[in-house]
Amino acid sequence: MDATRNEALEAWMDEHGYSSNSLADAVNRALEQLTGRTGGLDGSSVRDWKAGRVRWPKSATRKALEAVSGLPATGLGFVPRGRTSSTPVAPQEDPDMKRRTLVGGIAVAAAAAAAPGPARPRRIGMSDVGRLQQRFAEVIASDHRYGGQLDIEQRAAVLADEALNLQNAGSATQRVRSNLYGCAASFRSSAMWAAIDGRRYADAKAHMREAQALAEMSGDQAIKFRIWSHAGAMYRHIGRPAEAFAANDVARNLHITRRDPMFASLGLARQAAIHGAAQDRTGTRRALDQAQDALQRMDPDAYRPVWLLAFYDQAELNSLALSAFLALGDYQTAEFHAHHCLATLRPHMRRSHAITATRLAHAQLAQGDLEAAAATAMQVPVDAATQHARVSRMLQEFGAALRARAPRSSTAQTWTEHTRDAWKAAA
Known part of the structure; x- marks a missing residue:
């Protein structure tokens, strides 16, 4: 054939x-x-x-x-x-189910629903879970490409409700029901992260509460980790390090961090970023060293959820180190981690590239290298500079710092003209 x-x-x-x-x-x-x-x-x-x-x-x-x-x-x-x-995909019992899409099974279910005959209670199965998990992978891909957008948050929230509605759509085994709660929690955690990334913190907290309850009903350690780790990041962004430590500690104390060094590494890297925000230089370096050690010990062949594989690697560890040292005012070390991050970022991480380049510009400006800083900042794509809330704010702060340092310089004038043209192009 x-x-x-x-x-x-x-x-x-x-x-x-x-x-x-x-x-x-x-x-x-x-x-x-x-x-x-x-x-x-x-x-x-x-x-x-x-x-x-x-x-x-x-x-x-x-x-x-x-x-x-x-x-x-x-x-x-x-x-x-x-x-x-064209062959329906049978439900899988192996651990890889959490990453597979059962397209054939969905087609068969749709055909059966349309066929004439006596009404019978619908049987909810792992093919329904597989369909939701594919939609979750699509949300993850959108987040890494665009980040923080309201439509990503809203789409994830709608899909969370869709997963919950399936609980009442027919009969299902306990395994299926637990997976449906896990899907709903996953979508809510993505809605939460989109709201954090877009600086819509009140909405993020509302999504967080729902996600936490759903994760408890699912019993899924990985999604519990994601939600509490996101909570730590949220409190760090809004300047509440004590609550950031408390939330991140919940994630780091889950059993999954002892089973899988990759989860442990992410928890420690985010802990380092919180230490930086709290102006704890020793804690920052210790946590980063531990995060690096854990990342090097991980088994590359172990099963992990798609959301973790899609973003956490050496580049993300360097990104969190960049955030920590920038907060500490150690601009030379921050620039070192920024360059290493940009050199290894995977192509689909467009949102992360924009954030890292913006932070690098801040580190260069703080060291007095005005021309390099402005050149770096001008490399941030216009869509990220004008539509991503965190990037937009950091670039506004960059412009204010540049004008304060050298108000009459040609570099400041070039930056002002660049931002004016960028906003016009985006309008």
């Missing part, structure tokens, strides 16, 4: 501006981060994927591709061995 083109992968590559060669390079870098060995993919490998000649890449390659895209392999049109795209 002739191979069927992978149109889902082609569409994703077109949307994100990847050629076959550039995607191969990105996956090779991700493979090196995951396995310690440089990947051997090239443009022909990706063309084989697109043409459908390779329907299910090797395990390590799939994980690297998922890390680059922020989506599960099935969400990119790949089909597990032994299945075809």
Whole structure:
């Protein structure tokens, strides 16, 4: 039988501006981060994927591709061995279920619902959970690309309600019901993060309370970690370090941080950022050293949820270190971590790139390097500079600091003209 083109992968590559060669390079870098060995993919490998000649890449390659895209392999049109795209996907009992999309099962369920016959109670199954988890992966991808947008928050909240509504839509096993609560908690945590990132803190707190209750009903340690870790970040952003420490400690004391060094590393890296906000230099360095050690001890092949794989790596650790040292006023060290972060950020992390570049500009300006600082700040994309609340505010603060330091300089004049033109373009 002739191979069927992978149109889902082609569409994703077109949307994100990847050629076959550039995607191969990105996956090779991700493979090196995951396995310690440089990947051997090239443009022909990706063309084989697109043409459908390779329907299910090797395990390590799939994980690297998922890390680059922020989506599960099935969400990119790949089909597990032994299945075809038209064959319904049976519910899975293995741990990888939390990252698989059961497209065939959804189609069968839809056909059954439309078929004539006596009304029967609907059976809610893991195919419904798989569909929700695919939508969650899409929300994660949108967040890393745009960040903080109200429509992301609203979409995540609607999907949380959809997951809860399924609880009353038919019969289900306890396993399915726990997973539905986990999906609802995941969506609420994304709504919470979008609100934090958009500086809508009252809304973030409301989402947090709902997410915490749903996570308790799910029993899912990973999503509990995400919610409490986000809470710590929220309190750090609003200048309440004591509450930030308390919330982050709840995340760090969950059993999952003892089972998986990657969770432990993220908790410690965020703890370092809180220490920086609290002006604790010793605590900052100690937490960062521990976070680095934990990251180096993690098993690259262990199962982890898509939200964690999509963003946490050495680049994110450097980003949190940058935040910490910037708060401490150690601008030289902050600049060091900024450059290392930008050098290793994955391509889909557009929001993180904008935030890191803005913080780098602040660090350069504080060291008196006006021209380099302005050049860095002007590299921030216009959409992020005008639409992302955190980036917009940091750039406004940058402009005020630049004008205060050198009000009549040509650099200040150039920055003023740049921002005026950027706002006009965005209007």
